[in-house]
């Protein structure tokens with residue numbers, strides 16, 4: 001099942017801090033998700049803080065529906081976005097709270113309440129993007145940690161090589177991993193925040209639910225971004241300055257992706273359809289969350305202080321673009337396991353390497369014949385895309401029997417002839 005829906009956007013206005021000693025520059029229309037700042041007015045899905053909904057409602061209104069959908073097999077993302085010291089870590093609960101609150105601890109509680117009723121397996125991973133490198137926050141020890149590489153599968157799925165995925169059985173166990181990873185995460189003191197995140201953090205909970213009929217495998221990503229900052233206000237120099245530059249450039253890349261996706265109708269008319277996900281690691285990792293296979297809520301965190309008015313306006317503008325992003329979430333069903341077929345493949349396959357198998361076939365088949373055969377058996381995308389699923393399956397079956405006969409006619413051993421060596425046509429993979 002596929003669900004096309006826009007990214008939902010909530011704005012969270014944190015209270016003025018005593019250290020700020022200035023006036024408030026945002027007002028909220030009573031009972032409306034609408035904020036006013038100077039002569040600008042913006043409307044969102046939800047507004048918390050100031051005269052909007054109480055902060056205590058944020059989990060119930062923004063996150064609980066996604067956790068419910070997670071158990072129906074949909075991927076989900078909660079993304080906290082905003083300038084430095086706007087309350088992102090406080091909102092997400094990645095600072096492992098002096099205040100003990102935040103979204104992630106409540107997600108954990110909700111997940112473990114729900115798993116009691118179903119047969120399930122829970123795994124977690126925790127990453128940070130620091131100075132444009134990805135690090136594993138659950139890796140054994142900090143000095144030995146090496147950056148993690150991004151890999152993209154043939155179907156365009158982003159995977160991370162060698163990332164630690166831990167299976168957890170209790171909420172307490174999961175909390176201890178969050179605390180451990182958070183303490184490893186890069187933070188530092190700046191003039192604007194005594195505990196400023198110097199990296200983007202992504203805490204992922206993967207859930208595998210098995211029922212008599214099916215197995216669902218979905219994940220929820222809880223993202224606490226580092227905040228945009230201006231060196232003249234944070235007082236950053238040396239390492240802090242370098243960190244700030246990396247933070248700003250990855251947020252700029254994210255902002256561009258949001259702007260292009262969010263302005264899509266206008267861009268389509270102009271013929272702009274390339275989304276620059278590859279510009280930074282942050283956008284590559286969030287590719288599915290923005291414009292892809294995920295139900296996503298963005299929480300735009302803002303400070304009400306008049307001294308932050310420019311940054312607040314910038315956050316509100318990007319949040320406004322994000323509301324136009326359309327995602328296509330698909331129920332994540334595990335492919336049914338076919339023990340007989342698997343056993344047969346295992347028995348007949350001398351090695352797992354496709355390349356090696358292909359070489360074996362080519363050895364038994366004159367190269368011109370091999371190329372002609374590939375051409376003949378690979379249908380054109382336009383032809384196959386318009387076919388209903390049943391017809392596609394019949395076509396694949398015809399292709400298989402043709403291939404089998406061709407291989408046999410070239411004297412290929414009977415056992416090898418049973419295998420399909422052609423790379424699957426890209427447009428048929430889904």
Ligand SMILES: Nc1ncnc2c1ncn2[C@@H]1O[C@H](COP(=O)(O)OP(=O)(O)OP(=O)(O)O)[C@@H](O)[C@H]1O
Nearest residue numbers: 014015084085086087088089090193196197226227
């Ligand atoms: N809703 C809130 N109620 C009370 N205090 C808050 C709230 N939100 C944030 N704060 C306070 O604001 C300060 C900055 O918050 P936080 O560290 O979460 O910001 P941040 O956006 O994560 O910053 P950075 O990007 O620098 O990491 C902290 O002192 C935090 O306790």
